[in-house]
Amino acid sequence: MNASFTANHILDIASLSEEDIFYILKLALNLKEILHRPIPKVPTLRGKLVALMFFEASTRTRLSFERAAKSLSADTLSFTARMSSVEKGETLLDTILNLESMGVDLFIIRHAMAGTPHFVAKHSRARVINAGDGFHAHPTQALLDMLTVYQKKKTLSGLKIAIIGDIKHSRVAHSNIVGFRKMGSEVYVAGPATMLPLEREALGARVCYRIETALDQADVVMALRVQKERHGRALLPSVREYAQEFGLNLKRLELAQKDCLLMHPGPVNWGVELAPELQNDPRNVILEQVENGVAVRMALLVALLGGNA
Amino acid sequence: MSLLLQGGRVIDPSQGIDAVLDILIENGQVKALGERLSGQGARKIDCHGLIITPGLIDMHVHLREPGEEWKETIATGTLAAAAGGFTAVACMPNTQPPNDNAEVTRFILKKASQEAFTRVYPIACITKGQKGTQLTEFGDLKRAGAVALSDDGRPVPDAFMMRLALEYAKNFGLPVISHAEELSLSQGGHVNEGLASATLGLKGIPAEGEAIAVFREIMLAKLTDAPVHIAHVSTKVAVEIIRWAKKQGIPVTAETAPHYFTLTEEAALGYNTYAKVNPPLRSAEDREAICQALSDGTIDAIATDHAPHSDLEKFIEFEQAAFGLVGLETALALALRLVNQGLLSLSRAIALLSTNPARILKIAGGSLRVGSPGDVTVIDLEKKWVPRKENLHSQGKNSPFLGWELQGQAVMTIVEGKITFSRM
Numbered sequence: 108m109n110a111s112f113t114a115n116h117i118l119d120i121a122s123l124s125e126e127d128i129f130y131i132l133k134l135a136l137n138l139k140e141i142l143h144r145p146i147p148k149v150p151t152l153r154g155k156l157v158a159l160m161f162f163e164a165s166t167r168t169r170l171s172f173e174r175a176a177k178s179l180s181a182d183t184l185s186f187t188a189r190m191s192s193v194e195k196g197e198t199l200l201d202t203i204l205n206l207e208s209m210g211v212d213l214f215i216i217r218h219a220m221a222g223t224p225h226f227v228a229k230h231s232r233a234r235v236i237n238a239g240d241g242f243h244a245h246p247t248q249a250l251l252d253m254l255t256v257y258q259k260k261k262t263l264s265g266l267k268i269a270i271i272g273d274i275k276h277s278r279v280a281h282s283n284i285v286g287f288r289k290m291g292s293e294v295y296v297a298g299p300a301t302m303l304p305l306e307r308e309a310l311g312a313r314v315c316y317r318i319e320t321a322l323d324q325a326d327v328v329m330a331l332r333v334q335k336e337r338h339g340r341a342l343l344p345s346v347r348e349y350a351q352e353f354g355l356n357l358k359r360l361e362l363a364q365k366d367c368l369l370m371h372p373g374p375v376n377w378g379v380e381l382a383p384e385l386q387n388d389p390r391n392v393i394l395e396q397v398e399n400g401v402a403v404r405m406a407l408l409v410a411l412l413g414g415n416a
Numbered sequence: 417m418s419l420l421l422q423g424g425r426v427i428d429p430s431q432g433i434d435a436v437l438d439i440l441i442e443n444g445q446v447k448a449l450g451e452r453l454s455g456q457g458a459r460k461i462d463c464h465g466l467i468i469t470p471g472l473i474d475m476h477v478h479l480r481e482p483g484e485e486w487k488e489t490i491a492t493g494t495l496a497a498a499a500g501g502f503t504a505v506a507c508m509p510n511t512q513p514p515n516d517n518a519e520v521t522r523f524i525l526k527k528a529s530q531e532a533f534t535r536v537y538p539i540a541c542i543t544k545g546q547k548g549t550q551l552t553e554f555g556d557l558k559r560a561g562a563v564a565l566s567d568d569g570r571p572v573p574d575a576f577m578m579r580l581a582l583e584y585a586k587n588f589g590l591p592v593i594s595h596a597e598e599l600s601l602s603q604g605g606h607v608n609e610g611l612a613s614a615t616l617g618l619k620g621i622p623a624e625g626e627a628i629a630v631f632r633e634i635m636l637a638k639l640t641d642a643p644v645h646i647a648h649v650s651t652k653v654a655v656e657i658i659r660w661a662k663k664q665g666i667p668v669t670a671e672t673a674p675h676y677f678t679l680t681e682e683a684a685l686g687y688n689t690y691a692k693v694n695p696p697l698r699s700a701e702d703r704e705a706i707c708q709a710l711s712d713g714t715i716d717a718i719a720t721d722h723a724p725h726s727d728l729e730k731f732i733e734f735e736q737a738a739f740g741l742v743g744l745e746t747a748l749a750l751a752l753r754l755v756n757q758g759l760l761s762l763s764r765a766i767a768l769l770s771t772n773p774a775r776i777l778k779i780a781g782g783s784l785r786v787g788s789p790g791d792v793t794v795i796d797l798e799k800k801w802v803p804r805k806e807n808l809h810s811q812g813k814n815s816p817f818l819g820w821e822l823q824g825q826a827v828m829t830i831v832e833g834k835i836t837f838s839r840m
């Protein structure tokens with residue numbers, strides 16, 4: 108790999124170039140092999156300090172990052188707080204600058220408010236990876252999704268991607284729309300219209316009110332996790348109705364390409380977004396997404412912190 | 417003491433004057449306007465190559481005093497105003513405590529008489545505590561010196577309450593100023609719904625929410641035949657409704673702010689909290705419609721909605737950051753930018769910044785007619801300058817225009833015949 112990586116932070120997919128994305132995906136494919144070794148650990152990032160700042164609960168993403176950092180021998184600090192910095196009476200800036208003084212080289216930030224990783228990147232000397240901010244972006248999830256598709260389809264361009272579910276409140280959808288559009292694929296989004304804002308067209312997505320339009324001949328079908336309540340208002344009459352009208356099952360998947368990929372960022376509400384009959388379906392690549400998540404996060408750590416891969 | 421401004425180009429939209437004239441100010445009033453005035457004993461000020469206008473009036477500022485003096489005070493806010501060429505400001509009542517009783521109005525006026533660099537016209541609350549449930553004592557407030565009523569910062573949520581306010585204000589001839597926002601659509605929003613909300617992943621504030629609220633106020637003005645003034649118009653849809661209402665003869669006036677005719681929602685991309693303001697910066701199409709409305713008379717006034725905040729309120733997570741930006745010191749240059757772009761005549765710009773706000777608020781000023789208050793702004797149209805945190809006089813440095821190369825600046829501000837700010 109001769110190409111170089113130009114980004115200083117991973118804040119969102121929009122600020123990564125196509126070359127940067129391919130650089131990460133290829134590096135991740137190389138690093139993935141480490142995870143299959145008897146002792147899945149290399150000294151690449153020995154002496155580097157990575158702070159996992161999870162202001163919003165997330166077991167899976169945090170564990171995935173932790174696994175990635177440890178496989179590369181980086182030291183980690185873990186910070187979990189459900190409270191916002193303001194409620195604690197300490198500003199976020201103070202928290203960050205304090206940790207920076209302890210020698211943190213890279214912050215991994217999950218926060219309920221959009222733009223918080225950008226804010227930290229602006230005010231800190233350390234590198235920043237966005238592990239999900241509000242309803243804005245989840246770039247590492249999009250990269251692992253792209254890696255999964257790239258591995259199976261050998262390309263990221265000319266594909267039809269269908270994303271089904273709560274588009275409005277999904278940073279996964281946001282980053283995947285931006286990412287797959289950037290790589291030259293079409294992205295169709297469908298779901299209950301109360302969760303399907305027209306403004307997503309500004310990102311280049313095609314908004315469909317019939318789930319069949321999105322699924323028709325799709326190469327990739329991505330289901331999103333559904334939450335009935337948002338901001339204390341029910342955007343859906345019932346979960347039962349969601350499953351009936353928007354849930355994916357064998358019959359609906361027949362509309363897509365025969366060799367389509369069925370993806371989900373997890374955790375899945377089986378029986379809601381996905382019918383249980385899809386659990387062992389050959390098109391289901393959900394567990395591969397999880398493994399690719401660790402590989403992509405390893406690649407990002409190496410790309411941002413250097414070291415010899 | 418008297419002042420003789422010599423050889424400047426006088427622009428006074430109230431009299432349709434655009435000519436090189438001298439102007440003599442004596443005993444705090446315009447004494448004479450004409451060619452080669454003698455002005456014996458007066459201090460002479462050479463204004464050749466400069467523009468002389470009726471003092472600029474900002475009908476919508478937040479001075480933060482009483483209660484939030486770390487953001488701004490009557491002294492610093494009016495200093496910023498004078499530096500920006502304003503001779504008068506009308507201050508919104510969302511202070512702490514809010515200006516919902518005569519005691520607070522009197523406090524503001526007393527402070528202003530001691531410390532201010534401009535005239536200060538208090539605007540009082542429409543409802544007690546701006547809670548939208550009980551009218552304030554309009555008569556008492558007017559006697560104490562309030563010139564208008566507004567719950568600015570929030571709308572009057574209930575249409576019936578707004579109707580009562582418009583009706584009762586007729587007894588006192590007090591203008592009612594509406595912060596037009598449909599709360600149920602805007603609540604929890606941070607930026608324009610559209611490009612900005614989609615890109616930033618933030619809840620949006622739709623343009624249609626403003627339009628719904630503006631339409632409600634216009635219908636209530638029609639119902640009660642009482643004038644209503646719409647604050648900080650930011651959208652094309654609202655402009656179109658106001659244009660229609662004016663054609664129907666409904667008594668409505670409107671203002672917009674420089675950021676709405678200069679910037680679009682793109683200024684907030686990258687989570688720039690200095691561009692977080694309510695109403696939010698809108699689309700390019702909205703911006704164009706606002707420019708058009710300024711030139712065709714649909715919008716009557718340019719007001720800054722000067723909203724100073726400290727970096728304690730701005731250097732935090734975007735969703736937590738306060739809404740608002742400072743505008744007093746950049747407003748004139750931004751209005752002149754439209755003049756330079758050929759979108760406004762100079763005379764129209766001065767009408768928007770001086771004559772019309774005086775008319776809407778029914779206050780003295782906005783004119784250089786003999787006998788008018790000696791409130792004058794001297795402007796250098798050529799002067800190039802760059803707003804920076806260090807050279808702003810406001811305590812608030814939260815301007816999205818820091819680092820911009822601007823052209824045109826007030827070089828002298830005269831209030832009641834006294835020079836309150838000078839760069840000459």
Ligand SMILES: [Zn+2]
Nearest residue numbers: 568569595647
């Ligand atoms: Zn307002």
